[in-house]
Amino acid sequence: MADTDVRSLAELLAANKGHAVALTGAGISTESGIPDFRSPGTGLWNRIDPMEYLSVDALYARPETFWQYFAEVFGPTLAAQPNAGHLALAKLEAAGFITGVITQNIDGLHQKAGSRTVYEVHGHLRTVHCQSCGRTYPMSEALAQLKKEPIPHCSECGGRVRPDVVLFGDMMPAAFSQAVAAVERSSLVLVVGSSLTVSPANSLAFQTPHLAIVNREPTPADGRADVVLSGGAGDTLSAVLRELNLA
Numbered sequence: 625m626a627d628t629d630v631r632s633l634a635e636l637l638a639a640n641k642g643h644a645v646a647l648t649g650a651g652i653s654t655e656s657g658i659p660d661f662r663s664p665g666t667g668l669w670n671r672i673d674p675m676e677y678l679s680v681d682a683l684y685a686r687p688e689t690f691w692q693y694f695a696e697v698f699g700p701t702l703a704a705q706p707n708a709g710h711l712a713l714a715k716l717e718a719a720g721f722i723t724g725v726i727t728q729n730i731d732g733l734h735q736k737a738g739s740r741t742v743y744e745v746h747g748h749l750r751t752v753h754c755q756s757c758g759r760t761y762p763m764s765e766a767l768a769q770l771k772k773e774p775i776p777h778c779s780e781c782g783g784r785v786r787p788d789v790v791l792f793g794d795m796m797p798a799a800f801s802q803a804v805a806a807v808e809r810s811s812l813v814l815v816v817g818s819s820l821t822v823s824p825a826n827s828l829a830f831q832t833p834h835l836a837i838v839n840r841e842p843t844p845a846d847g848r849a850d851v852v853l854s855g856g857a858g859d860t861l862s863a864v865l866r867e868l869n870l871a
């Protein structure tokens with residue numbers, strides 16, 4: 625990460641102040657101890673097939689297996705804490721540089737870091753809802769139930785509950801169209817920790833006049849980006865904050 629690149633990103637943010645939105649992926653949360661499920665070699669996706677286990681089909685056809693894997697994979701994430709990358713984006717929003725964060729992550733760490741406007745295009749881990757009566761419960765309650773029974777149920781009507789995350793086979797939530805609108809209002813998208821390979825969220829990086837990318841690995845959008853920084857989110861964004869006198 626060269627100083628000139630950090631300066632370029634800071635200048636780009638200053639030039640588009642108030643008209644920029646961040647787009648984040650798994651790479652921003654790895655520094656909080658949450659595995660990047662899609663990383664080659666180490667990824668959890670190499671052990672289990674997400675299309676098979678974390679799908680709407682699995683939720684209905686094999687709910688016990690679904691919940692067993694869901695709790696194993698995402699249970700530890702509930703206790704994770706935001707890192708310097710999340711905190712930097714919250715500061716950029718508070719200082720008026722970005723208007724919000726579009727995230728592919730379901731870990732809720734942007735809100736924990738203090739971000740106000742967060743578009744969770746893949747849903748979130750905070751709650752589950754009853755598929756019969758619609759009542760919402762904290763995820764922690766559903767996971768606690770799982771210790772006593774194979775499938776969590778609605779304590780009001782006995783119906784089955786499901787997580788408020790976007791599963792394979794689900795439609796995209798309202799947050800996605802809100803994210804599209806946020807990008808349309810913006811002149812700059814700042815990608816942080818996303819390899820831009822997951823559709824349709826990755827398409828957002830291609831719908832903006834200016835693009836900046838902070839990611840450890842190359843992305844398919846690097847060629848059209850104004851600035852590409854190949855460092856970690858925490859270090860890179862902390863350096864950008866210093867450049868903007870926000871640190």
Ligand SMILES: [Zn+2]
Nearest residue numbers: 754757778781
């Ligand atoms: Zn219910």
